[in-house]
Amino acid sequence: MSIDTETRPFAERVEERRAGACRMLALRTLVRDVVAIRGSFKVYPDFAAGQDLVQDLAVLLLDKGTRRRDRFAIAEALESRGAQLQFFSDGLRVVFSGRVLRDDLSEVLAILAEELIEPLFDAGEFEKARAQLAASLRRSMENTASQASAALSRRIYGRAHPNYQPPPEEDLERLATITVDDVRAFHAKHFGANDLTTALVGDLDVEAAEAVLRERLGAWTQGTEQASYAEHAEEEAPGRSLVPVPDKQNVDVRMGHGLPVRRQDAAYLPLFLGNFILGGNFSARLMSVIRDEMGLTYGINSSLYGISADYEGHWQVGVTLSRENVQRGIEATVAEVQRFVEGGATEAELAEKQTTVTGKFKVDMATTTGLAATLLRNAERGFDVGYLDRFPDEVSAVTLEAVNEAVRRYFHPDRFQLAMAGMLPDEGAV
Amino acid sequence: MQVIENEAGLSRDVPEAFTFVESSGGIEEYLLKSNGLQVLLLPEAAAPVVTFMVTYRVGSRNESVGLTGATHFLEHLMFKGTERFNKEKGTTIFNVLQRVGAQVNATTWLDRTNYYELLPKEHLALAIEIEADRMRGARISAEDLESERTVILNEFDRGENEPMRKLYHAVWTAAFVAHPYHHPTIGWRSDIEHVTTVGLRHFYDTFYWPNNATVSIIGDFDRAEALRLVEAQFGKIPSSPEPIPTVYTEEPEQRGERWLAVRQAGQLGSVMIAYKSPAALDPDADALDVLAVALATGKNSRLYRRLTDQGLTTHVFASASRFRDPGLFYVLAMLAPERTHEEVERAIGEALEGIKEEGLSEAELARAKSQLKAEEAFSRDGPFAVASRLNEAIAAGDWKLYTTYLDRIDRVTLEDVRRVASAYLVDERKTVGHYIPTRDD
Numbered sequence: 001m002s003i004d005t006e007t008r009p010f011a012e013r014v015e016e017r018r019a020g021a022c023r024m025l026a027l028r029t030l031v032r033d034v035v036a037i038r039g040s041f042k043v044y045p046d047f048a049a050g051q052d053l054v055q056d057l058a059v060l061l062l063d064k065g066t067r068r069r070d071r072f073a074i075a076e077a078l079e080s081r082g083a084q085l086q087f088f089s090d091g092l093r094v095v096f097s098g099r100v101l102r103d104d105l106s107e108v109l110a111i112l113a114e115e116l117i118e119p120l121f122d123a124g125e126f127e128k129a130r131a132q133l134a135a136s137l138r139r140s141m142e143n144t145a146s147q148a149s150a151a152l153s154r155r156i157y158g159r160a161h162p163n164y165q166p167p168p169e170e171d172l173e174r175l176a177t178i179t180v181d182d183v184r185a186f187h188a189k190h191f192g193a194n195d196l197t198t199a200l201v202g203d204l205d206v207e208a209a210e211a212v213l214r215e216r217l218g219a220w221t222q223g224t225e226q227a228s229y230a231e232h233a234e235e236e237a238p239g240r241s242l243v244p245v246p247d248k249q250n251v252d253v254r255m256g257h258g259l260p261v262r263r264q265d266a267a268y269l270p271l272f273l274g275n276f277i278l279g280g281n282f283s284a285r286l287m288s289v290i291r292d293e294m295g296l297t298y299g300i301n302s303s304l305y306g307i308s309a310d311y312e313g314h315w316q317v318g319v320t321l322s323r324e325n326v327q328r329g330i331e332a333t334v335a336e337v338q339r340f341v342e343g344g345a346t347e348a349e350l351a352e353k354q355t356t357v358t359g360k361f362k363v364d365m366a367t368t369t370g371l372a373a374t375l376l377r378n379a380e381r382g383f384d385v386g387y388l389d390r391f392p393d394e395v396s397a398v399t400l401e402a403v404n405e406a407v408r409r410y411f412h413p414d415r416f417q418l419a420m421a422g423m424l425p426d427e428g429a430v
Numbered sequence: 431m432q433v434i435e436n437e438a439g440l441s442r443d444v445p446e447a448f449t450f451v452e453s454s455g456g457i458e459e460y461l462l463k464s465n466g467l468q469v470l471l472l473p474e475a476a477a478p479v480v481t482f483m484v485t486y487r488v489g490s491r492n493e494s495v496g497l498t499g500a501t502h503f504l505e506h507l508m509f510k511g512t513e514r515f516n517k518e519k520g521t522t523i524f525n526v527l528q529r530v531g532a533q534v535n536a537t538t539w540l541d542r543t544n545y546y547e548l549l550p551k552e553h554l555a556l557a558i559e560i561e562a563d564r565m566r567g568a569r570i571s572a573e574d575l576e577s578e579r580t581v582i583l584n585e586f587d588r589g590e591n592e593p594m595r596k597l598y599h600a601v602w603t604a605a606f607v608a609h610p611y612h613h614p615t616i617g618w619r620s621d622i623e624h625v626t627t628v629g630l631r632h633f634y635d636t637f638y639w640p641n642n643a644t645v646s647i648i649g650d651f652d653r654a655e656a657l658r659l660v661e662a663q664f665g666k667i668p669s670s671p672e673p674i675p676t677v678y679t680e681e682p683e684q685r686g687e688r689w690l691a692v693r694q695a696g697q698l699g700s701v702m703i704a705y706k707s708p709a710a711l712d713p714d715a716d717a718l719d720v721l722a723v724a725l726a727t728g729k730n731s732r733l734y735r736r737l738t739d740q741g742l743t744t745h746v747f748a749s750a751s752r753f754r755d756p757g758l759f760y761v762l763a764m765l766a767p768e769r770t771h772e773e774v775e776r777a778i779g780e781a782l783e784g785i786k787e788e789g790l791s792e793a794e795l796a797r798a799k800s801q802l803k804a805e806e807a808f809s810r811d812g813p814f815a816v817a818s819r820l821n822e823a824i825a826a827g828d829w830k831l832y833t834t835y836l837d838r839i840d841r842v843t844l845e846d847v848r849r850v851a852s853a854y855l856v857d858e859r860k861t862v863g864h865y866i867p868t869r870d871d
Contacts, residue, residue, distance in 0.1 A: 030476040033807045063729075071739075075729035080797050082804020099808050128741055135744040135767055138697040142867075144591055202811075247695035247868075250587035282534075283524040292517070295577035298585040322587045325580070352529045359531015362550050366477040366649075367812030422591070 011386040014375065019210050020218020021193035025375045025385070026206045029368060035105050036368035037085075037112070038376045039198035040095040043190040046227035048160035050174045052089065053133075054186045057178060058119075059087045059094055060129040065120035074111060083108045085115075091162035092229065092310060093380070094191070099369065102203045106212045113216030119187065126180035134175055137168045144245050144421040148252040149318070151241040151419035156258050156314050158234035163306040163313060192223035199375040202368040231311040233258025235417065243421035251326050251422030255334070256305070256316035257415045263309045263381050270398050270406035271304065276353045277345045277403075278302050278337065279317060283352075289336050290319065296329045297321055302337075309381040315411060326425050330418070337413045344404035358392040443654045447661040455833025457820070458653075462661065465669040466641030469660055470820065470829055472648040474813060480649035481813035482557040483546040484565070485824045487644075488637035490615040491540050491677055491754065496624075499617015500633045502538040503575075503582060503625060508545065509536070510574040512567035515560060523560055530556065533814070538615055541754040542825035548814045551650045555659050561645075562663035565638055572627050582622055589616060593694045597865040598762070601702045604688045605758055605861040609681035639670035644824045649813035681706075681756065688861040696867035698744075698767060701774050704760035706859040710752035710826030716838045717846040718750035718759050718854065723798040724790050724847070725761065725781070730797065733761065736781050742769050754827050758861075759854055771864045782855050789848035802839050 015026045045051040063085070065071040078085055085098035085108065096116070100108045140146045150165035157164040166174075196217065200209050235258050261267055279286040279302025286300045299320050306313035317337060321329035365371045378388055444450055444460065448469065451459040460469040493500050515521045527534040532549035545564075547557040589595050599614045606612040616622070645664070647656050684706055708714045726733045726748035737743040745764045751757035761782075763774050790798075809815050823832035831838075 031811055034811050036811075072730055072735075076797075079728040079730055080800055082800045082802075082807075084804075084808075099804075099811075101804055101807055128739070131741060131766055132744050135698055135764075138767065139764075142593070142696045245695075248591045250584065250591045281524070281528050283522060283528045287524075288522075291581055292522075293577065295580035296584075298581050298588060320584060320588055322580075322584045325584070352525070356528050356531055359529075359550050359553075360533070361531070363479050363531050363533055363548055366479040366548070367815065369811065 009386070009389040011389055014385045015206050016385060017210050019213035021196055021220050021222075022213050022217040023197045023379070024210055024213050025197065025199040025379060026204065026209060027201045027371060027375065028204060028206065029202055029371065031202050031368055033102050033203055034368055035100050035102055035200060035202035035204045036098075036372040037100065037108070037198065037200055038095070038097045038369070038372035039196070040090070040093040040376060040380060041192070041196040042092050042194040043094050043223060044092055044194070044226040044229070045186070045190065047162060047164065047229050050166070051186065051227065053171055053174055054178055054182050055089050055094070055190070056133060057126070057129055058183050058187050058191070059089050060133060061121055061125060061183065062087045062115045062119050064125040064129065065122055066114045067118045067120055068114060070120075071125065074115070077111055078108065081108070085112060091308065097372070105200075105204055106208055109209065109212045110216050116191065116217070117220055121180055121184050121187065123180050126183060130175060130178070134172060137171050137175070141168050142245060144248050144250060144252040147243045147245060147421035148254045148419050151243050151421065152254040152256055152316065152417060155236050155239065155241055155417040155419060156233050156256065158230050160228075160230040161234065162229055162311060189225035190223045193217065193220040194222050194226075195380075196220065197376060197379045199372040199379070201372040201375065229311065232260065233312060233314060238415050238417055240418035240420070242424055243419070244424055245421050246423065248422040249323050251321050251323055251420055251424065253319050253321060253326070253330060253418070253420040254316055255416040255418045256314050257412060257417055258312065258314045259304065259307065259410055260312055261304075261307060261410065262312055263307055267406050267410065268307070269394060270402040271410055273350065273353055273357065273395070273398055274345060274403045274407040274411070275302050275304055275315065276357065277349045278340050280353065281356065285340055286317070286333065286336060290329070290332055294332060296325050296332060300333065323423055323425060326420070334413055334416070341407055341411050341413055344407060345400065347400050350398075350400050350403055354396050354398070357395050361392060445654065445657050445661055447665055448657055454830045457829070457833055459829070460657065462640065462664060464665055465667055467660075467664050468644040469657070470644060470646045471653055471656065472646070472816060473651060473653060474648060474816070475650045477812070478551050478650050479548060479813060480551045480554050480647065480651050481546060481548045481817045482554060482561065483544055483646045483817045483821060484561045485542050485544045485644045485646065485821050486637060487541070487642050487674075487825065488543055489539050489541045489825070490613060490617070491610050492637065492675070493610060493613070493617070496621060497629055497633065498613045498621045499582070499615070500625060500630060501543055502616055503578070503622065504630050504633055505536045505538045505543050506578045506582060507570050507574055507630065508564055508568050510571070510578065511569055512563050513569070514563055514567070516569070523564070526556065527560065532557070539825070540611055540615060542821065544821045546817060554647070554651055554656065558659045558663050562667065565640065565643070565664070566667055568634060570627055570631050570634060575627050575630065579622065582616070583619070586616055586619055586622060593692060593696050593865045593867070594700060594762075594764075596694065597692045597700060597702055597863050600690055600692050601704050601760070601861050601863040602758065604690050604863070605684070605704055605706065606681050609679050609755060610677065611753070611755065611757065636675065639674070640664055640667050641669040642674045644829070646817055646820055646824075648816050648820070677755075684859045687857050690861070690863045692863065692865045693868050694865070695869065696865075699765045699771055699867055700865045701763045701765070701771050701778070702760055702863040703775065703778055704758040704861045705855050707750055707757050707759040707854055709756050710754060710831060711828055713838070714850050714853070715750060715752055717842045717850040719752075719802070720795065720798045720839060720842045721785065721790075721847050721851060722748040722750045722759070723801050724794045727798070727801055732781050732785070733763075733778065737763060737774065737777055741766055742774050742777055752822065752826055752831075754825065771866070775862065782851065785851045786848065786855060789844050789851070792844065795844055795847065799839055799842075803836060806836050
């Protein structure tokens, strides 16, 4: 097989194969020696019952030993090759990612399968993982950014939505009640080849990789239990949540509201571009006005947050403000957002951001890890590989009318929920 | 045009304005004869993108009392524009570059400041034009300085929110009393509050010259065309009218253990133990790199097994700084709930004593080298990753530290690791910091 070059479309360059239960997306590039791995499968935890915490524990324990090898032996098999392999939770899914040298790909894929299918879930390791997760939750309590984002999520979603983030105190209480048997049962019922996809990019032998995936993951059965989840936001009346975090001069502020939009909806791209014009990068309106002109913040942005093909997400404006500037900063931000929503974007702004997005799309795929992440995300959304070839044209084809129509229809700063965390100014001042 | 030969004996067309200096690991070094600008080229056509980067050999190491944070402040003002690229004309640097999808930013650290653009290859000329324009054309106005001052103060406050960052800076500040590695790169708050355009302009006029800079071009580009563009844009800039000042302050020998505590409201504590370590280009730094990996990278590392696996810590890191001047070798440990600073500090001390007495095993050395080798291969994945590593080598004083790194690591022996552990990890040159969370509101 000849080495692909970037001039051919993705639809021709990416090899999509069924390796039994595992869908493989493989792309050879000109990079030397390196292969990036990225994959995922759906586990459907019961969010309403707080089962996402059990999922987090299961994920933490995947690399702590299997039924064949203890944690040190399995780590040695990776570390002696310099290979990296990580697991994390992402809403309904468990994601795995890694980088390996070309000659080690088959062995590392075999280890990946062993960790996914046959984890040991040793009782002693479970206790350590639980302590580790407890420490991580406690450290998050002193992180103003994560506290503000989590507080906003609680104003927008109900407990059963994948984007809902419980208060850390609540998670800590629940964590104390989880047993290793809960984790084992969760793995037995929820882990499996549900929408299992693996993207491999770099200096790889596609045939050999497919053979290993078929042998090791091809016969993995589907998880038997799929809890239902909330697909829509469930908002409180507009209001605010204040999370006091002592000794923090910088206050993180988040404002936003739910968006009845999914990634595959026709409204998504115009809305994405509209949001980008407002707060997508350094030259967007919010950075330009609130940071560059007014000097009120180091960082401000807006984003379409937590939107997937499976559920809706929300629109969020995030700003970081020194304590003395909190009131002024919030007022100026809301005013700028309102000005944007009322006045809309201009032709020049749209044209600029269209080339920004299409150029950035190219730049983001300059690495094997960037390419693997893009291939996987595209597949998770249910899009064909050819969408990656069509995406720049689709972005360029969005009209100003469509952008401003989407902005008017979906963005409502008057419905903003507000959350902030840090050493808060006096009550009444904000 | 002149014809030069590279490592592989292949001829290259090079504009007359440049002198070919040398090549190593696929990177070619040229010098722009008219002004001393160093140019590094690494053609890699793996993707249709290119990284353009200017590294100025100025960082917080070059700052004095009253002007701490000046390098970083100036880096911010460099985005406020020039006569050609500015807000009034609708041509801010971010506008113009992000319009074409460029990833653009700048960073400041102890020994250097770098400005970079990662962009589709057809826009390389634009990046070169902008960086050349702002090398001598930055406006540095009083109005821009005032609006940016509060931005930087907010950046400062964000940093103050993070106890681990405060601990890290506190240890460096205690470990270095004379050398400018003493102060954090962002500067002291009062200096940020009071710095003037006069101070920043002086700083700019002292250090922002072609003979104090390195241009790196990495990715998919045509060599001769890229050099012609560099010549056209940077060739018109003269070299500095005065020699670039050198830093002559040396840190006096540390003759006793130093101890400090950082108290801030929070949940779980941490411990940092640091020892004076050699400058980046010293061969001993290679053995210390290997030691740092063997100590804390991966689940089979000494400190992971001794601390995290035993439930004493949640995370443990080790690193040997590779700066232009001597720095620190340090271990940073985040405490698990119910564990004390003292028991963690003691466990780290015992692990380090074990290395000094017995050294590493053959397997540990081999594993650490494999990890460094793989990391190096990963760092060649994409032009931006290469630029990031090359940038630090330039800052350390020799860009070839990047291209020869694996050879240097290959040469490290078991005896080297034991020798450097015994030579550097000594109490007389140790600084210990504890982050102690308080619960008061």
